Amino acid sequence: MSSPTQREEDLFDEARKLTDPDECRTFLERACGGDVALRRRVEDLLTAELDAEQFFTESGTVVHEHGIPLPGASIGADDRRRNLPGEEPLGTKIGRYKLLEKIGEGGCGVVYLAEQEEPVRRRVALKIIKLGMETKSVIARFEAERQALAMMDHPNIARVFDAGATDRGPPYFVMELVRGVKLTTYCDQHRLGIGQRLDLFVQICHAIQHAHQKGIIHGDIKPSNVMVALQDGVPVPKVIDFGISKATEARLTDKNLFTTYAQLIGTPAYMSPEQAEMGGVDIDTRSDIYSLGVLLYELLTGRTPFEPKALLEAGLDEMRRMLREREPARPSSRLQALPAAELTKTAEFREAEPDRLVSLVRGDLDWIVMKALEKDRRRRYETANGLALDVQRHLNNEPVAARPPSWTYRTQKLVRRNRVVVTAGAAVVAALVAGFGTSTWLFFKEREARPRAVAAEQQQAGLRHEAEMREKITQAALLVSLERFEEADGLLNEILIKKPTVEGAAVFRAVGEWHAIHGRWKAAADRFARLLQINQLDGADACTLDGLKQGPALVELGDAVAYERFRQDLIGRFNVTPCPFPDRVVKISVLLPADEKTVASLAPLAELTARSMAEAEGAGEVFQAAWRAMSLALLEYRRGNFAKAIELSQRCLAFPEYNAPRVATAHLILAMADRQLGRNHEALAEWNGAREIFESKIKPREDRGTPMQGFWFDWIFARILLREATALIEQPPAPAR
Amino acid sequence: MSEITQVLGEISRGDKASEELLPLVYDELRRHASARMAREAAGQTLQPTALVHEAWLRVFGDGGRTWENRGHFFGAAAEAMRRILIEKARSKARLKHGGNQVRLDIEQLELAETTPEEKVLLIDDALEKLQQQDPEKARVVVLKFFGGLTNEQVAESVGVTVRTVERHWAYAKAWLFQSIRAQQ
Numbered sequence: 001m002s003s004p005t006q007r008e009e010d011l012f013d014e015a016r017k018l019t020d021p022d023e024c025r026t027f028l029e030r031a032c033g034g035d036v037a038l039r040r041r042v043e044d045l046l047t048a049e050l051d052a053e054q055f056f057t058e059s060g061t062v063v064h065e066h067g068i069p070l071p072g073a074s075i076g077a078d079d080r081r082r083n084l085p086g087e088e089p090l091g092t093k094i095g096r097y098k099l100l101e102k103i104g105e106g107g108c109g110v111v112y113l114a115e116q117e118e119p120v121r122r123r124v125a126l127k128i129i130k131l132g133m134e135t136k137s138v139i140a141r142f143e144a145e146r147q148a149l150a151m152m153d154h155p156n157i158a159r160v161f162d163a164g165a166t167d168r169g170p171p172y173f174v175m176e177l178v179r180g181v182k183l184t185t186y187c188d189q190h191r192l193g194i195g196q197r198l199d200l201f202v203q204i205c206h207a208i209q210h211a212h213q214k215g216i217i218h219g220d221i222k223p224s225n226v227m228v229a230l231q232d233g234v235p236v237p238k239v240i241d242f243g244i245s246k247a248t249e250a251r252l253t254d255k256n257l258f259t260t261y262a263q264l265i266g267t268p269a270y271m272s273p274e275q276a277e278m279g280g281v282d283i284d285t286r287s288d289i290y291s292l293g294v295l296l297y298e299l300l301t302g303r304t305p306f307e308p309k310a311l312l313e314a315g316l317d318e319m320r321r322m323l324r325e326r327e328p329a330r331p332s333s334r335l336q337a338l339p340a341a342e343l344t345k346t347a348e349f350r351e352a353e354p355d356r357l358v359s360l361v362r363g364d365l366d367w368i369v370m371k372a373l374e375k376d377r378r379r380r381y382e383t384a385n386g387l388a389l390d391v392q393r394h395l396n397n398e399p400v401a402a403r404p405p406s407w408t409y410r411t412q413k414l415v416r417r418n419r420v421v422v423t424a425g426a427a428v429v430a431a432l433v434a435g436f437g438t439s440t441w442l443f444f445k446e447r448e449a450r451p452r453a454v455a456a457e458q459q460q461a462g463l464r465h466e467a468e469m470r471e472k473i474t475q476a477a478l479l480v481s482l483e484r485f486e487e488a489d490g491l492l493n494e495i496l497i498k499k500p501t502v503e504g505a506a507v508f509r510a511v512g513e514w515h516a517i518h519g520r521w522k523a524a525a526d527r528f529a530r531l532l533q534i535n536q537l538d539g540a541d542a543c544t545l546d547g548l549k550q551g552p553a554l555v556e557l558g559d560a561v562a563y564e565r566f567r568q569d570l571i572g573r574f575n576v577t578p579c580p581f582p583d584r585v586v587k588i589s590v591l592l593p594a595d596e597k598t599v600a601s602l603a604p605l606a607e608l609t610a611r612s613m614a615e616a617e618g619a620g621e622v623f624q625a626a627w628r629a630m631s632l633a634l635l636e637y638r639r640g641n642f643a644k645a646i647e648l649s650q651r652c653l654a655f656p657e658y659n660a661p662r663v664a665t666a667h668l669i670l671a672m673a674d675r676q677l678g679r680n681h682e683a684l685a686e687w688n689g690a691r692e693i694f695e696s697k698i699k700p701r702e703d704r705g706t707p708m709q710g711f712w713f714d715w716i717f718a719r720i721l722l723r724e725a726t727a728l729i730e731q732p733p734a735p736a737r
Numbered sequence: 738m739s740e741i742t743q744v745l746g747e748i749s750r751g752d753k754a755s756e757e758l759l760p761l762v763y764d765e766l767r768r769h770a771s772a773r774m775a776r777e778a779a780g781q782t783l784q785p786t787a788l789v790h791e792a793w794l795r796v797f798g799d800g801g802r803t804w805e806n807r808g809h810f811f812g813a814a815a816e817a818m819r820r821i822l823i824e825k826a827r828s829k830a831r832l833k834h835g836g837n838q839v840r841l842d843i844e845q846l847e848l849a850e851t852t853p854e855e856k857v858l859l860i861d862d863a864l865e866k867l868q869q870q871d872p873e874k875a876r877v878v879v880l881k882f883f884g885g886l887t888n889e890q891v892a893e894s895v896g897v898t899v900r901t902v903e904r905h906w907a908y909a910k911a912w913l914f915q916s917i918r919a920q921q
Binding site: 008009013045051053056 | 914
């Protein structure tokens with residue numbers, strides 16, 4: 001490599017302006033004369049120029065301003081702007097498309113109105129990506145999804161037709177032309193009330209659901225990707241940019257961090273925590289659910305859960321931490337925390353008085369949004385449909401799934417609900433689109449595209465399968481909320497899930513209880529068994545309660561083997577995990593007599609129970625203390641410590657808190673212990689006391705047909721002990737010890 | 738005299754603390770930084786704001802320096818950005834190559850497949866050679882490639898015409914690329 005000289009630079013500068021190769025050769029021959037080495041060097045430099053350009057910049061050479069759309073500001077004949085990546089002169093033909101008008105500009109691309117001449121003459125939107133991206137891989141990624149994208153057919157989705165590379169390099173996408181306004185802008189301009197906003201939102205959810213069923217994740221749901229256009233005077237939302245986020249991988253991955261970060265102003269605010277994580281490869285449909293949650297949050301409050309500015313200023317690591325850990329304010333709290341003037345303005349945009357707006361949002365809508373925004377995606381709505389259904393339930397004054405149903409809440413809703421026949425049935429019938437069987441990859445002839453296509457196909461198939469499962473869970477959840485258990489039960493056979501899921505667990509629980517209440521123990525035990533596989537997300541309270549249901553179900557079914565396995569599993573599980581309800585595990589594990597080994601293995605849990613009983617007693621929590629005393633009494637009885645069992649039962653009964661099945665159970669333990677000690681008279685009295693409680697109380701309460709049957713399992717527990725006690729008492733008296 | 742130049746004068750005379758300059762130049766520095774990043778250089782966990790802050794610390798960290806004018810100042814900032822980017826790229830490349838290799842094993846690199854941080858290192862290596870032979874062009878590269886300055890700003894900083902900057906930049910890119918390729 002020789003030293004660069006002024007002469008060399010001059011020649012290079014002159015020669016590079018000559019476009020005709022012959023002319024260029026002639027020029028160099030004449031200029032260099034006999035200096036062959038010089039001529040050679042300049043020629044080499046000229047050859048290197050194109051590659052060098054690419055090497056240095058990948059996308060464009062000119063420093064550019066970016067970020068905020070500049071409507072109208074671009075048409076000036078500014079030479080510099082023309083060199084911007086993504087900018088093309090009007091009239092240029094790109095592939096089959098002729099650029100007619102620039103209609104928008106965002107952080108990552110410029111959108112043109114373009115005309116397609118063949119095979120059909122139509123107007124389309126053509127988006128040129130201006131981020132520095134490797135065009136080849138963008139297009140390859142797009143090709144891999146093209147088949148699936150083509151399968152999307154939904155009135156609220158703008159179709160994606162085509163992708164390719166412009167002559168100058170950057171990739172472009174061709175979409176259905178949507179002449180509309182950004183979602184949030186439309187809502188504010190037209191002062192849409194909360195109800196109208198929710199109607200639009202439900203339609204958006206349906207569009208996303210449709211895509212998910214085709215195995216397509218949007219990946220970049222935000223207001224600017226939802227346009228509202230008037231069709232026959234009715235506002236119709238259209239989701240645009242499907243497939244583009246995936247193809248351009250516009251995520252905060254390590255690789256494209258620099259190229260995207262600065263330009264994606266506003267977008268991190270819509271990103272799910274898992275998307276914001278480094279190398280967020282494990283993205284599924286539930287990431288879109290999160291973004292829908294952000295969208296809903298914004299529709300209600302005019303703000304995103306986290307301020308985009310704060311996120312950007314926090315820096316990347318801190319931003320990730322915020323998205324991962326910080327709990328955003330509920331929409332209603334967020335509104336309340338606004339300065340008065342801002343709240344008034346926000347309310348005006350929603351045609352509501354400030355106080356009214358806060359109260360509209362508080363409650364159902366708070367819960368719905370927060371459920372969609374769960375950090376742990378397993379706690380979110382399973383499907384976009386599930387989210388939409390909950391919003392619809394709210395609109396219909398029906399109980400929403402986002403809140404654990406309490407009796408007062410449900411009846412409140414019942415009273416308020418119009419007696420209109422709920423059309424939700426129609427939603428249930430909403431056809432499940434079967435996955436398409438054709439192998440996508442057959443369409444790809446290029447060898448190198450094949451592995452990618454196969455991977456995409458597998459991923460889409462996986463997503464479709466998951467989407468189907470989630471859809472079924474959503475449907476079953478809806479049926480349960482409508483108290484149509486039989487239909488819900490029918491669906492459960494098709495739901496093959498092993499992973500923990502909150503919504504799924506709730507369905508299995510409700511259906512299991514429905515079977516239990518009707519005495520169908522086999523079905524109940526089966527549902528509960530599957531519930532215990534997927535209920536890990538529900539917390540120790542729900543998990544141990546689920547155990548309290550499965551135990552009696554198995555005993556009533558008469559399956560001693562299954563019960564034995566169940567209790568061993570349960571003891572194993574809670575002997576290692578700390579559990580705030582050790583008494584429940586103890587109690588359910590000694591419902592039937594147990595061998596010495598099993599009883600011994602309960603020692604640590606028994607000790608915890610004794611301690612927590614003392615604590616509860618000290619804290620005046622007589623309810624908890626009484627249950628714990630009962631558990632220990634039964635355990636002592638199983639251990640053969642009858643005197644201890646009697647003492648604990650009496651302690652249980654002494655607490656000033658009456659719970660019929662527990663009191664009955666305590667009497668039964670007393671009866672059995674007395675009997676074992678030969679105190680037959682006392683035993684009979686206790687037994688009769690228990691019988692009385694049963695006769696007055698145990699009646700199946702099916703009047704409401706709801707799954708919330710109170711504590712049926714406590715009654716069944718007591719009934720099982722009643723059988724044991726009765727058999728013991730009816731035995732010929734043993735000689736007193 | 739621009740406000741920045743004026744404040745720079747006051748700083749060098751000790752009349753003002755350097756922090757007072759930051760608000761004046763922050764936006765501009767940040768624009769350079771994000772332009773620098775937008776153009777390429779993926780793969781580093783830096784962001785424009787962080788780059789600006791680090792560059793700021795470097796520029797004022799070694800104290801005692803004086804700045805004649807705005808162009809001079811941005812030149813120093815560009816140099817600081819270059820050093821930061823190189824350090825980050827080195828540590829990244831080190832991590833990637835097993836912890837003990839500071840320099841890249843160029844033999845094993847296919848030019849088309851170099852990662853952005855490898856690219857930064859390759860360019861910087863070649864730039865050292867250019868620096869020895871033609872400091873003015875090397876300076877243009879630092880300002881353009883690492884500093885993210887516009888041609889006008891480079892011209893102001895180096896004290897040449899915009900046209901010369903364009904010529905230098907075009908020539909230097911081809912020259913550097915040639916040099917990098919010749920290494921392989």
